[in-house]
Amino acid sequence: DVKVTQSSRYLVKRTGEKVFLECVQDMDHENMFWYRQDPGLGLRLIYFSYDVKMKEKGDIPEGYSVSREKKERFSLILESASTNQTSMYLCASSLSLAGVLETQYFGPGTRLLVL
């Protein structure tokens, strides 16, 4: 079974702090994704990566950055946390089959509260 783990289930940070969210997958997937989930807005893609050291902006990248130094690990960084970044953050990974995105496997999520 694919396993995607996220470093924290719950996190409380202060405005202006730098925040690191870590995600690790154990199935050698080339694709990794960071989403945020807010009530009524569904899943919104922040950043994704199709390969090591490669990153692409998603729909809402402002205020975030990412790092993928190793294939199994994809980190999301909030450079200076703000209250409007309070949200549930979900990491996912997937293979590509014939270049098409396959099933995404999700971590349990990190619920971040910024005070």
Place this chain on the structure above:
Amino acid sequence: AQSVTQLGSHVSVSEGALVLLRCNYSSSVPPYLFWYVQYPNQGLQLLLKYTSAATLVKGINGFEAEFKKSETSFHLTKPSAHMSDAAEYFCAVSLGAGNNRKLIWGLGTSLAVNP
């Protein structure tokens, strides 16, 4: 723009009743279609997926979905709802290939099951 529409952000059924969650997409035939489920305080997990093999797809927990090209729909059904089916359900479409690959998400439907 390509999109996925889930009709009804909230659906309520009685235990034992038919579950019908609607999903329509705006595109030509997509490579893949997915339904995911999210139980409270958890990440998303795959219920089922369509990959152009058979139009009627069976998934876990008694759910199934039928791909209808003429209606651009991929509605999710279950003949008899259980209390444990109460969750958030997301429809997603995998479009494009190679550098144009992307996953488009619906906003989700919250299913409540009444005793």
